[in-house]
Amino acid sequence: GLPSPAVAQDAANLPFPADDANAKAGGILKVAMQVQKIDDPATFSWTQASNQTRHMLEYLAMTGPDNVTRPMLAERWEASEDLKTWTFYLRKGVKWHNGDDFTAEDVKFNFERWTNPDLGSSNIGLSSVSAMVEDKDGKKSLIDGAIEIVDDHTIRFNLTKPVLSFPEDMYNYPTAIVHRGFKPPLDSSMNGTGAYTITENVVGDRCILKKVTEVGGQPFEYWGGTVFLDEIHYYNFDADNQLTAFAGQSVDAIYDFGVEQMELAKAIDGNIIAARTAQCLCCRMRVDAEPFTDERVRKAVTMAIDNAAIKPLVYPEGGDVGENHHVAPVHPDYQALAPLTRDVEGAKALLAEAGHPDGITLTIDVGNTDGPWHQTAAEAMRDQLKDAGITLNINVIPASKYWEIWTQTPFGATAWTHRPLGTMVMSLGYRTGVPWNESGFASPEFDAALDEAEATLDVEARKGLLAKAAQILQDASVMVMPIWRPVYCMASKSVNGYPAHPTQYHQFNKVWMS
Amino acid sequence: MAVTEIPSGPSVLDRLSKPKPVAVLVLLMWLPLMAYVMFGQAIGGEARAVLLPAIPATLILYVLGIRAFRESRVAVIGLTLVFFWLLMAVSAPYLPLMDPNKPIAPFTTPFTERNDLFFWLGTDFKGRDMLSRMIWGCQRVLVWGVTATMVAYVVGAMFGLISGYLAGWWDEIISFVANVLLSFPVMVLFIVILNYLGPSGFNIVVAVTFASAPAIMRIVRGLALDIKTRDYVYAAQTRGEHPLYIMIFELLPNVRGPIIVDACLRLGYTTVAITTLTFLGLGLQPPDPDWGLMIRESAKTAMLWKFSYMLLVPALAVSSLILGFNLMADGLREMSLRD
Amino acid sequence: MLKLILRRLVQMVLIMAVSSLLLFAIFDTPEFKKRLAVQELGGFAVSALTEESYKSWLAARGLDVPFYQRYANWVGNILSGDLGFSYEKNRPVAPLLADRLANTGILAFFVFALMIPLSLILGILAGMKEGSLQDRTISFVSVFTTSIPEIASAILLTIIFALGLGWLPVKSAMIGGFNFRELILPVLTLVIYDFGYVARMTRASMAEVMTSQYIRTAILKGLPYRRVVMRHALRNALIAPFTLIVLQLNWLLSGVVVVEVFFEYDGFGKLLLEAALFPDVEVVQACTLVAVAVAVLSQIISDIGYTFLNPRIRFA
């Protein structure tokens, strides 16, 4: 079977929800978000920039609010049994804004760009793209024959290793597909397949998108069916001020707001839209740093903490309780493990056994990289650990400082962003020796279990395999993972069909204003 | 003015009003507060014990102040406002307040009860008690504000005396540096310095020194230029005193008057500056309460009429303290003009 | 006089050179470069960068050469009229700065248009009869308003007029183009903070003039009171406030930071703060140059004005 249901909601196989029967065309959607520079989509560092271009430059696949990935510019895809050959069948009838047809050449052009190390695109780090690259003379370059154009609308990729998440990778924000004639910067080469085009982009101020109605005198036919909005405006507001801008009715919707603003949001007239995500705060202990080299200490920490009690303190609405491993309920390949129970006495006993009969003092570095709630969570942990005789000092440091030490600190609270598949994070963060393995966790057993899960395309089958790896990780007590946090955004009552998305990717094709 | 005879039986208060006891009282009030705020963590557990002598000292100083300022109603009002906050600062740990950093019940409006607790001024977005945060908040503003002003004065007065008294090349160089600093708008200076050094109380002291010392230097220089032509300075010179002696013993005591008035005003400015800087994210850092921080944090959440108290409380608190300083300055000036 | 102005201008250039070199040196520290990288690439990504790719990132940004070299380049560019390029805003500094200065200029214009007549009239009314009820009231109001920091008055005004009464917009982001209503709160905030100061100075100056011997002479010459005030007192009393008002230009550049940030008004102050925090060196540099120029020019204007108003100096 295919990794994701290639079945769409309607016959056209569109990734978007079905049209609302009451939908009215027209109107301008004003969104508060940071407006960034958008010189080259392949080198975007932030989601916001991709949101600015997302209605103009589209992707091969699209992960919906439900975290399910569906074909977008591709019509469908196929993978070989060994997951080393992927064939993408491109949608026919997709037009560029300059009138050109969208073809496999366009896709090839994009992959060639991404794999060119001189461009510096982060896409080269995606497991799918990196499997097309070899090291030659100390420089990475595309392997000959890795990309194969079968016909105008079919393209095949030959990979050096099995890759499970190719379709998910194709909706990663810097993988927007540009025209084969693209030359940065984007302003001088505005061309896309989307229903809208950017007419004005002033960094730090505004980004204005208008519906494309005609191309070279011909009416423009958007492949994705009806879109309702005439224009989409992004106005630059800092994260902190977006909700207040919304409250002041300057905008109709906002990019996001923090949990600390929830009460305020509730008091404002509008719809709060929460998305379930796999974003989390991973309070990991470095297994090769004192005192965490002793597994009993780590275990005592995890045993003394009741994640279920912490979550409502930090995120009263939405979100999931974490289970001290890195697969989230929102992941399609998640399978619940045996529930965790808090055991203070057990924790004390373990500590005593580890040579700390009078308790122990630990210090956690908190960078609040994702908002002040990190600190709130750490404080809740501190209160619980006290019961087991563990004194937790919370060392609050600036975000930029935290990012300098995040892989080295013995005990740190790191924010991990959402990734569509459970295997993706597990493999990025916990495989022996990988660069982002911040806990220093090294277990051949775990690696083997993960390999097996990654080689399995079938989701149902993969669940069990991934659960095995998760169990190993949980048993090793590498981390306290209290919360899978929700993301919140807000739209006014007149905005209909405003989608929530776990990574805040905007897709407004079916949004309409009443 | 008239010859002021000291009455035969001086009362306790009279005896305390002499410079020496006052200095001791000020130190008794100030050092513990400074130690508590700056090094509270290093002192550890029973840090609040250091504040014990400060409370009576503050009260006695207030009474002395009222006596000294009784001629000017304005000054008395100012003094009362300032000492109210000083008293709050030294006694905050002993007041029956909730933990200012503990999230209890978010967004509780003033005068309501939640979780069996009554919140006089409500709670902020994290659920921390506003009353307790407001009272604790004055500690940091006061300590850092006064320390920063003091350091600025020491530096400014030193250079002012050198520049004014020695004149010549000293004056040219010091005045040029002062001009460079004065040509920077204050905020630019603050932003650049704090951005470079990183936000913290000690760095605020540095920044305020850089920003205020040139102006103070100018004032002192002007006064020194005037005073150095007084006959008593010539008298000192003609008996061969060292310039340092003349600067410290002959000039310095006589620039005191105008400087004290200016210092009160400047304390006001510094308080504004610290609050503003904290609001801009360049000043004091979370989590401990501080008025600027309270404003900064709630500026994001209080954008509804219902929640505006979160902004109102710290805004009024900081205004009242500054009003206190300004009224004191006004009163002092008024009294100095009358003599 | 000309010599004085020339001297001031030379001094200004010197100050600009010294301060911009200092700024370049300050923003050359590794931390600042790292911060720039974090802003551009994201903290997570930067922390995962290898030494080498970080170096190549620096090279791509032109940050790998020593700062004095960059400074020299920058000075060269400035002299040819190019103010540099903003990393953060992704556009050349000159039009960006011009834009923001224009916005602040609009703000300043209204502030002055309101503040000057208000403060002068109040100051003169108060200083004319020192100690009267009118004087005491005006004096108290002025002390009171100057004691409210801009941030606090911004809050109070917002709470009353925007959140409470709903008459005015809460923020002044001007996203729908220039809107006069959005300008009202920032202007009021600045006026409230500043007018008291100028009014008090005017009052002091007026009061001093009114007790001077030449006013006594004028009164005992048998002139009508109106003429004594308008002809004899006013001009002498306005000399000091005039210089002060011109120097307020300089103050305004600092004062606006808070107001602009609070009301999200896209002006010079906000630009400067954002650039400093980013850190967007060339924008900070350009802003500093402007600030120094404004400071020195306002000083020169105030000197010229002072000489013009004060014949004692003019002919000296």
Place this chain on the structure above:
Amino acid sequence: MSDHAADQVPVLECRNLCISYYTRAGEIPAVVDFNLKLMPGEAHGIVGESGCGKSTVALAIMQYMGKNGAIVGGEILFEGRDMRQMSEEELRRIRGSRIAMVYQEPMASLNPSMTIGDQLAEVPIYHDGLSEREALARAEEMLAKVRLPDPKRILASYPHQISGGQQQRVVIAMALLSNPRLLLLDEPTTALDVTVEAGIVELINEIAEEFGTSMIYISHNLGLILETCDRLTVMYSGEAVEVGDIHDVFDEMRHPYTRGLFGSIPLPGADKNAHPLVAIPGQLPLPHERPEGCNFGPRCTFFRDGLCNVGRLPMHPVPGDDDHKVRCERFQEIDWDRDLPKGEAKPPVEAGDTVLSVENMTKHYLIEDGGLFVGGSERVVKANEKLSFTAREAETVAIVGESGCGKSTFAKVLMGLEDATDGKVMLGTVELGDLPVERRNAETISKLQMVFQNPFDTLNPSHSVGSQIARVIRKFGAASKDEEVEEIVFRLLDTVKLPRDFAKRKPRQLSGGQKQRVGIARAFAGNPKVVIADEPVSALDVSVQAAVTELLMDIQRENRTTMLFISHDLSVVRYLADRVVVMYLGRIMEQGTTEEIFAPPYHPYTEALLAAVPIADTRIEKRHIVLKGEIPSPTNPPRGCPFSTRCPYMMPGTCDAELPPLRSFGEGHRILCHLDPAELAAMEPVIKPKVEAAE
């Protein structure tokens, strides 16, 4: 010039006038029970020491009492109408047109930002309804009348562009513009130099004659009053103590205070050895500390308990002269001729060896414009030019000259505060000219000390009196142990006749005279060989002046100190100096013994200076010489003789071309002048006893 017609209405009459100020300390009765009657054309003088209420009276007449003053009793009748009943508008019409006033400080009385023309024209415009052109024409005319050269230029000038003497003339012109009936002059010449003062006084006298204006002339200088007034009121501590015709009061004074006052001014007959001045004992009481009864009681030698200190004293007419009144209960019991206050005669002191010799000492100041970056031009102020003189042990050498002639500069060079540009200054065997004070050794420093002019500045207000004296003692190593130092401090306080507990006081608790005594104590603390006294008494009241001067003389006599006494007041100089040096524009014009200086041959400048000094003695006759023009600027002194621009004997072609020769008249008497020695010797004395007092 007396033709008082009985039917005439007095121009001004003050009846039982009482004026108070309201201050923090309560009500201060500044003037109590003041009476005055001024007939048309009469000039009435008011004298008294500082703070006795002279200005208050003048301002009350103008009905201008400031914020905290009020007339609490009595009435002021102007041409028979009570001014207190007039409305603001009526007052406004009278002020400036019928009554006009001239103030002490001309510069401060003129609006700095209006041209003189505008300020003058206002008066006729508002009072006589003239057009601006007519008003300006009238102003020009008036400027010419007050003898101002080039009135047109002055009309267009701002006040700071003309000199102090010219400013005062402008103020007088302003007062005369509307032809007032009454002119009030409140110390109109105090801020001016003597030679300039002489011009103004002459002008005032001429005006009185020409316009027939009645005048009230306020001054603390009895000599001036004698030259200008017909009648006189002597005030003491808020009260008029003696009123009468000027000759009556001067020659037959009937109040102990008036006589005390005359006893303390150095009249030509006074001599420091034979007839020392007699100071009035005690101090002026503060207005709110006045005694019961006679205010002068506590200081009066004729004080009688139970008589002088009960109730309020009335004015008593002196029998035989209705116009002469005194406020004294015992004036008829006192034998005014016998009980003359008399100082004890002291033996003259023999001068010793030469202690200080100055040879061609020159001091130039360089003033630079510009600064750090843009170079400026340099100007030279020639403050001292080739000064040469010597001073011997126990001798008093006076240096006289008008403001800005370089007296203080010389003192500074001597003290080492400035370096001499050229020449030599020898103190004993030490050359001081280029030895700044930092490089002088303690012995040299202690040998040379200074007494300063301004009593309010001479002590550091922040330190106690004792500690300031003690510092000197320690500094000069006289003693170092605390008790010893304290002992010396007490001894010094005794010497200057101050109570010992003053050591603990702060300077602000001392009066001006007391401060000056502390200054003297401090100067003598190191047993100096030479003391420079830079105008040490000119800021003090006459009665205090006498006491301080005497003290200085006594200490000098005792210690055999050489004293350089700097002054602009020739009467004081004549009284106490052994030798005199007359300076003008940085140069010594004449030097010699006191007798030589005060008798012909004179240098023309000395002659003018002597003639300008007002003398409060009716038995003296004085020649009038009024110098024209103003003192030139020391940056740009005239070529040739510095005095040539103002000299009445100026010989064009000689005086303004080359420096005059130094002519010697006997031992030590030297005159710098082009005039022939014979011509100089033939000069008439300026001051001589009146042959016969004739009216």
